[in-house]
Amino acid sequence: MTIVRLTLREAANRKVLLVGAVISTAFLVLFFVGFNVGFNSAAKESDPFESAAAATLMAVLGLYAVQFLAAFMAVLLASGAVAPEIESGRLHAVLARPISRTSWLAQRAGTFAALAAAYIMVMSGAILLIAGIVAGYDAISPGRAVALLALEVAVLVALGTALSVRLSGLAAGIVVIALYGAAWIAGIMEIVGIVLDNQALERIGVVVSLVIPSDALWRGASYYLLSPVYAAATSAENGIPFVGAGAPSVAFILWSIAYAGGWSLVADRWFRRRDL
């Protein structure tokens, strides 16, 4: 647990937590104001379904921003997990102690994943709370959504950590962010494929979501964040772009868990074999 403490302290003292908290608080205030104004004007001028749709749109976009911030936090933390520690020489002093490399890496990457997941939990809770108070918003299953988003950051942390064993921190970060962006585009392509009934586009989306499941996990989570009324009335063709229209399959969730686990094992193997 010493490395967990050390890593938390690093995050705290490098202002990651402070800056994160300040920006997030500002974001929540902005969201509260925007949601309040937007929902009240929608409620005044439109029918109940339309105001529910407006509430859903604003809540899901707010949560999308949270997902985005958490994903970047996970990538930036994880891509600096190993290489900068070796380059600076900080790692050598610690690994000369009776601690295995596996334990060090698991504690460090685990702390990063936990930080990003905790961020998601707090911010999603705050957004849903604001939407609930202002609009009586009630998502299909916030618990499942948060679990899927936590899995998304776990995927990114595992991948980023593995790459940070082999590449410099900067290069690892760029690769994971590029893959995250590719997944995002592939997700859009999949939806466009569904709308246009183009199977080739759809298939590209599916393949990329297997190569890097981050965006597909977001879409799975976003489905659970919709209000039930809205979800029942829409489908992929007429829903919000880059928001899921259905629950993710069990097979895909299992694949994502295996993906995160697999990259964690790769990270461990690469790290144990590396000369420091």
Added chain:
Amino acid sequence: MTTTDGSATAGSTSDVPPGVMTDPAVPIAAVGLRKTYRDRTVLDGVDLHVGAGQVVGLLGPNGAGKTTTVKSLLGMVHLDGGSASVLGRPAGDPAARRALGYLPEQFQYPGWLDGRQVLATHARLIGLPRSEHDRAISDALHLVGLAGRGGDRVSGYSKGMQQRLGLATAVLGSPTLVILDEPTSALDPIGRREVRDLIRALRDRGTAVLLNSHLLGEVEQVCDHIVILDRGRVVRSGALSDIAVGAEVRVGVARLDDGALAILQGFGRVTARDGETALVALDDVAAVPALAAALVRGGHGIRELVPVQRSLEDVFVDLVGPNEGEDR
């Protein structure tokens, strides 16, 4: 753990390759260490032994393989051949590092912690009981001359103070073995002297020290054993007194003719000649009496036969070559 002939016995040592002592009382026993990076051989059969309470200096020019040797003992570099045990455990086993302190050549400590917090982290990592933390940390800070600065953030430390902090982590909790890799690289002359005093203090406590350095004077002043590495090989090892003294003798005879020279050349290389006196670099230090006997048998009257005191630097330059220390 070991039989009288030094071979490993069955049981807990079954994972240790043959040839390596697994006696926990032996701080370092390494045999035939080999390491190759792509096509560059960094270690080419290095043997290294550090006995209990010994202070051993590992010397060599830049790129000789000193740091790689040390890192392999700590399990940071994977060997391609040979075997090493540290404090009775195979090198690389975390248990081998339980009673070991290490100052890396390239050191940096988290700038967001203060000195005491860095040491507290290390105290937890070595499993020091919580009740002993305060005293052990204060002792270590005092020993390296950082008493009074422990509450300052490391980011405000000079490079020299960071190196002192590294020394403090290395001596924290009274380890059995301390490995110091270029421990004075960031220190001024006074700091260097203090480190020499620190190493002597460790020796007085019975702590074994492996000192990695290219500062010959530093090694000469504190080490009792020396291993000289060059291009990944051990070119000389032994007690300092054996290495620095006696490999060369000054021989004065009544008449230094071809016959006398031939006899001298049978025992080594004649490195200098002045009148009837010659300097002979002996192949075997122990051959002085035999040399004397041979001269007498050959009818050469001996005027003087004096072992020449050589500095470690002379030995080092002789072994490694004057111009070969760079670019490797």
